[in-house]
Structure formats: structure tokens, C-alpha cells
Amino acid sequence: MKQVTCNACGWVHFGLTRAEVEREVTRFNVWFDAASHAVQANYGGKRSSEKHYLNCFRCGNPYVKFHTTVAGEAPRGSTIQPIMLSLALE
Numbered sequence: 001m002k003q004v005t006c007n008a009c010g011w012v013h014f015g016l017t018r019a020e021v022e023r024e025v026t027r028f029n030v031w032f033d034a035a036s037h038a039v040q041a042n043y044g045g046k047r048s049s050e051k052h053y054l055n056c057f058r059c060g061n062p063y064v065k066f067h068t069t070v071a072g073e074a075p076r077g078s079t080i081q082p083i084m085l086s087l088a089l090e
């Protein structure tokens with residue numbers, strides 16, 4: 001799994017292909033649509049979409065402004081989020 005780091009804030013993400021993102025969005029939305037309104041509210045009350053995978057989870061920096069993660073940028077046990085990789089990073 002390729003990891004990339006936001007050039008603006010240093011947050012580390014793991015890269016997904018467009019096909020993987022599409023599968024994740026579909027899977028989440030099937031689950032979300034079947035959930036109660038209370039549960040949906042816990043997830044911001046919104047369905048998922050590809051646009052949620054295009055920017056840094058922390059600061060919103062666009063995914064094209066990332067670099068390949070180097071040792072030490074993601075300490076063991078860190079929580080990292082998915083992001084769609086551009087061809088330039090693959």
C-alpha cells in the first residue's frame with residue numbers, strides 16, 4: 001500500500017486507485033442509506049462521494065500536492081485516511 005504525505009500539514013494518507021475509491025463510496029452509501037437518521041447524523045448526515053478522497057483529511061490540501069511518505073512521517077500506531085492517488089504519484 002502506497003503512503004503519501006500532505007506537503008502543507010504533514011498528514012499521512014494511504015493511496016487508493018479510482019476503482020478502489022468507487023468501490024468504497026458504493027459500499028459506504030449502501031450502508032449509509034440503510035442506517036437510521038441518528039446513525040447518519042453521526043457521519044455528518046451526508047453520503048460519500050469521490051470528492052471526499054481528493055483532499056487532505058486534515059487541512060484540505062489537494063491530493064496532487066502530496067509526496068511519497070518517507071520513514072518517520074507516520075509514527076507506528078498513527079491513524080491514516082485514504083486518498084485517491086494521481087498518476088504522478090504512482
Ligand SMILES: [Zn+2]
Nearest residue numbers: 006009056059
Ligand atoms: Zn494537509
